[in-house]
Each structure stands twice: as structure tokens, then as C-alpha cells.
Amino acid sequence: MTTDTIPMPTLSRQDFVSDQTVRWCPGCGDYAILATIQKALPELGIPRENIVFISGIGCSSRFPYYMNTYGIHSIHGRAPTLATGLAIANPDLSIWVVTGDGDGLSIGGNHLLHALRRNVNLNIILFNNRIYGLTKGQYSPTSRVGAKTGSSPMGTFEHPINPIGLALAAEATFVGRSIDAHTQHLGEVLLQAARHHGSSFVEVYQNCVIFNPTEWEGLDDRRTRDDNILYLEHGKPMIFGKNRDRGIRLNGFTPEIVMLGDGVTEADLVVHDTESTELGFILSNMEFPTPMGVFRSVSEHPTYTDSLMAQIAEAQAKRGRGNLDELYRAADLWTVVPQEPNEPIESHISGRMAEELDDEYIDRLQGTGMPTPKTNVQDRLVEHTVSSLAAHAPVEVDAHTSLAKAIRQMNSHNIGCVMVTDENARLIGIFTERDVLMRVAGLVNDLSAATVEGFMTPEPVAVGPDTPIAHALHLMAVHGFRHLPLVDDGHRPVGLISFRDVVHHLHSANVTVP
Template structure:
């Protein structure tokens, strides 16, 4: 990368902090420098050999991200990918941007520091279901509740791939693996429900093989001011092949996949013959369009301040993929951590002056050892 990299852009703190919260025009990319050079997918490829198992879903995700990023028109020096440990965490090696292959489960924590101190960066976290939801679960939920300005791509293949096929926090009950030869006894996490419970301001799900849908979700996530979590169903063809076949099989996918679009009735099925209706208890039930009045069909509201509808949609999913929602579950505006931090720092400077680090370190009780 050029020497105009991480040290080359302006800070952007201060008056761009909390004062921008009520300005709906501000997005996550408002302070990120743009390039005046036309970019292509090739610009985001590195000279590193891409090394995943042949047929791995990660290839499709990588290609989708590399072909989508030129649309943003950002300087590559101001884009950063941070990963943890796992197959997905090789991602930064293959992106011709800045990157940080960090430690197991800690990518959200490292990215939090980066995004909080450098609002001129577009910061992305790449993680897996094991990395994010097991050892990294605590870091993930706190990044979500703080609403740090970063984008988290959670590759969910429901297995530990890098360590050769142990069950993961999203593996279904009864899953037989090398570490659970008699079947898993753990109830799996639902990443969407978890993110919504942590007050995630942008929560979405997509599929590795559906590039059009994947990129449409990425576009929205990239512009979102705050934490955006995108769960990506990703096939591990070596240790958990076919885990998401019902969502990919042309013969059945339209009948089991519920595509969410803000402001649109939740209708699905190969011929649009099915729909979702809200029950008196707040959950959803599947109905035949022909059997109900159009007013009974639920309309998706991703912008609702109350996440209860989005949460109810997340509970519609099942291990058998009888009905699986994909798309943006929730997309709301609330102050991001870096906005609040920038305003707080500026307020302290106004009240107390810029400060002197050397004087601070040398103040109070000190000892000199000769």
C-alpha cells in the first residue's frame, strides 16, 4: 500500500461527533476519503494465493466483497479488514487494503479501538461462528451494544472448519462430529436473535451463493452509521457439506426462503402463495395468501425502534429450514460509540485545554531510581 496509508488522512473527531447524530445524511462513510481513480475488482486482489478448500463458500464471499468495494469509491488506504482465527480469518491476506489477522475471538475488540480512534476508516471485521460466538462472544455482544462504527461479517457454516470438524456454537442439537460422536447436547445460538438482543442497530442475514442478495446487503451495511452485523450462511463442503441445501436447491428454496424487504408485505413461495401473519402473542405464523385478507399480511418494518418484530422474525428460523428469513431484519439510527466519544473528547478539550501527556506522566507521586 502507499505511504499515504493509515497516517495519511485527517482525524475527523470533534464537531463531527454527537452533533451529527440528528443529521440523517451522515453515514458510516461520510468521513472516509474518496479516491478519484476508477477502481475495479482487480484493485482489491492481492498477490497472495487464495488457500481455502476447493469448493469452500468463502471463495464466493471473497469475490462478492472484492467486486462490491469499488462501488464505494473509497481510498483503499482507508479500508481495513480485521479478523480473528479460523478459515474465514484468512480474509485480510486476500484483500488489497490494510488488514490485521488478530487473535481468537478478539477481532471486535481490536476493531473497536481502530474505529473509535479513526473515523476516517471503513473498518470491517471478518469472523466465523466459532470465532465470534464461542471465545469471542463477549466481545461481539459489547461491540453491538456500543454501536461501534464497524461492519461484522459473520461466516456461519455451523462447524469448526480450521480445526477439522468439531461442533460449533451454531451446530444443531444432536450434531455428530469428531468432538460429539454421540451427538451435540448444546442448544445452538441463533446469531440474529443474539445480535438483536444485544441491541444491534443493523442486523442482517444472507447466503454465500446468492451474490446479488449478498452484495445488496453489503451495500446497506457499508453505509450504516454504527455496528452492522451480517450473518452469511457459508457452506463448508469438507466438514459440513450441504448444511444449507434447502436454501440453495432451486426446487424448494423459494418455498422455504422468506426474503425481507423494508416496507413490503412478507410474501414468499414459488408463486407468492405464502405469507406471514402476526399472531396475538407477537410471533409469526405462515398462512396461504388465498385464505387471508391482504390487511392481515405482515409488512416488514426494519426501521421500527422496537426490535420485537425483528426478533420474532429471527425465531421463525429452524434447523430444518422450513422457513428461513434472509435480508435486513433491523436497520435503525442511534448514536454510534465513536460519535459519542468524539464529542466527549472535544468537550473535555474545551473545558480543560488540550493537555500535555508528558506533564501528566510526570505528575503526582513519582520515584527516581539511580
């Protein structure tokens, strides 16, 4: 039996449950969405190793941790970008993007829009609770006008984004909507989205029990939802109500509610058509009843990956697979070789660039043109050595000094670092304020027990008294140092210099910068 004929083991919801403790607020709608997706995935017949969940930032974006699949917890709003790259790199994957109304429609709005218009083969699930939950209740791009939140105490006056309308405007090839409280309906919509080849976008009305608990009243209660929700079914008339006695018909381009009977029949109602983008736009703006289900589903559009791979195959058929090294070397290149004394510099430049160098540029390279005037600051920095600086006296400790004592030494001497010396007083390390912030603060519980040896910078760069100031500044810039130890011929500390000492030296000599 070959590997191609080995049947895939039957998976259950439990196979998609990770070992991580789920951490959302008690009663959060995210629990229901998580359970519904875990229940729906086994029906797709896709191995877990071929499933990836990618999220951005927000409450919903913890999702990858709770799925026993591959996952990426990415950066704010950029999940569609990472997912696009992954869909191109491995077209066989089932890729799910989990985002929220804040993550997906604010900082991530641009990325979401382009993933949809490109028809990348992704399943994008947008949790919409019309609030920023993770950051404690600020209004979001979908919050209603007048919503009073932590960031809009007098009520927001911004017009909210319509996620369904946005997806339709981007010509997403699958657009749907459901609600966390109706898990059966949610599961059906998610399965249709997952089986769609191309970009699928599903908005899920999700309840935030802490900061926006009443947003979906009338829709989240099984006793009232059928009177408030219009369930969309392709090819069927739009009927709603617990008794299925009301329907939707068009008055021009405006949908209106009618009661069935008294001369009004199902033939008078709008028949849902998921291939009609125009009808989808009309439905996307309905508030009562709230449309739930598939707004749009078309399959004739090629996916981004399919088109890209077809274009690559066509190029390879015409021009071959190509050679990266040849492509790299096809650009304007030149080779620099050692120059012999008195040899013209242009003889060291090969390739097309050699013919394009003008005389003035060659003069500058050779130093035969007009010399660049030096300033009095440059002269002083090159000619004067660090011995002319008012160097601070070194504060020394040994490697076994406790961190507590070393920090006290810095504070008492009002200095940014201490020198670490061995038993012969030779410099072996330097312990600085940066070390305290980056290596000690918040990481070491007992400063008295830990010693400098484990946190210092060993064998630090040091300069002698005869080092030009310019070279000392160069070392500070290259290594990112604020201080440089000054040592004698025996590598014993004799001082400490800083950029501030250089500035004071220039000012003391009345050197001005032009």
C-alpha cells in the first residue's frame, strides 16, 4: 500500500483542542466561536498539519494558541499580509485569519481590503463586538454613532464601517455573516466559507460581556432571534419571523417588510441570489431584520495564487527557469582592486560604470581636485588627544562585588559606570547604567546576592592617553558607547571619558561650529 492510498484518520473536535488554558472573560462569545470552529474542522477532512490559524492583536487574536494546528500570532492588523505570503508559498494549506473589528478594520483595514480584492485563498473571520475589548472599552471602527465608551464619554460621532459592505466593495468572492449565540447557523456558514476556493469573509457578531454586553439584544436570544433575523438562502424567497409570516420585497431599490396573506404571496418577495453583488449591497445596509447567512458567493474568479503560479509557469515556458546568479550579475557592477602607486584610479573600475565617471568625480576620488576645507572643530578633534580632556577619576570594583554595592557606587559618585578590575588592578570589564536597565532591572530579585561578574561587559574597548579625540568619538559611535575607559600602559584604569567631556573641551577652547 502506498502513502497515497493510506486513509486519513477520522478526526473529532477534541483533536483540534490544544493543551492551553483558554483565557477569555467568562461568558465571552469567543468561547462559542472557538468551539464551533473546532467542531466544524473535522468535517472538512483536512489533516491538522495542513491547517494554519493566523491572528493579529486583540482578544480574538489569542485564537491560534487554542487550536491544535499550526498558528501564527502576528502583529496588529497584519495577519492578512502574513496569510497572503503563506498562501503563495504553500497553496495546499487551509489558512484561517482570525481578526476583530479593531484589529481588522482600523490599522489592518488596508491589508484586509487588498487580501479580499486579490481573492487570496483565505478564510477571514472577523469577530465584531463593536468595541475595543482588550484595551478596556474604547470605541472601535464599527461602534454605533452615539456609543458612550471610555474614549467617547459624550458619545462617538464617527460613522461606523459596515464590514459586509466593505467586503462586497472589495469584491470578495464569498461574504457571510453569523452570530456567536447561534452556533448551528455559525457552523454552517463557516463550512461554506472553508469549502470556497478564494477569499471568504465571515463577519461574526460577537458579544463582549464586559464593555458592550447589550449590543446584540434581540439577536442573541433563541426566544426572540427568529423575529429579528432574516436567514439568507440562495434561490429562496426572503421570509422571516418565528411563524414565517413576514417577508421582504423591494420597493424600487428599498427593501420593505410585508405580511404574507391578504394578497401578498411568496411570489412577491425577493428571491435571494448570492451571485448578485447589487442585492448584497442592499442587504448589507438592512438593520431590521438583520440578514444572516451568505450575502455573496461566486466561483468564476481565479485566486491570486492560481494566477501567480500560471504567470510563473508561462514565463518559465518561454524563458526557462532562470538563474539567480546570472540575474544578479546582469546589473551595473564594478570591481574594486588594489591601486598601484601613481596609477590612474579609473583603471580600477570595470563594467559600464567606468565610462560614465566624469573628470570631476575622478579628481575627487584621486584627491587632485579642490580639497575639502577642514573646520576648526575637526582640526582640534584630530590634533588633540584624550589626555587633554577633563576625564573623570575611575570608580573601581572587583568582579565579586555585589550588584547592590556597584549600583550604590554609581549613585554616590553620580557616574554612569564603574570599572571592574582584577587583583592586579587591570581593567577586565565595565558595568554601566545600561547594564542595570537591560540585564538587571526586573530580572534579578536579590541585588545583594548577585555579583557584577555575571552582568558586566567583559574586556571592554579602552583608549590610552595618546589616542586622538576623533578616534575616541569614532569608537563611541561604532559600538554605541556613552563612556570609554582611559587606561595606562599596564591596562590599569586612570580615567573615564564621555561625549560630554568632548563638548566641554571644545567650549572651554571657544571652538565654534560653522
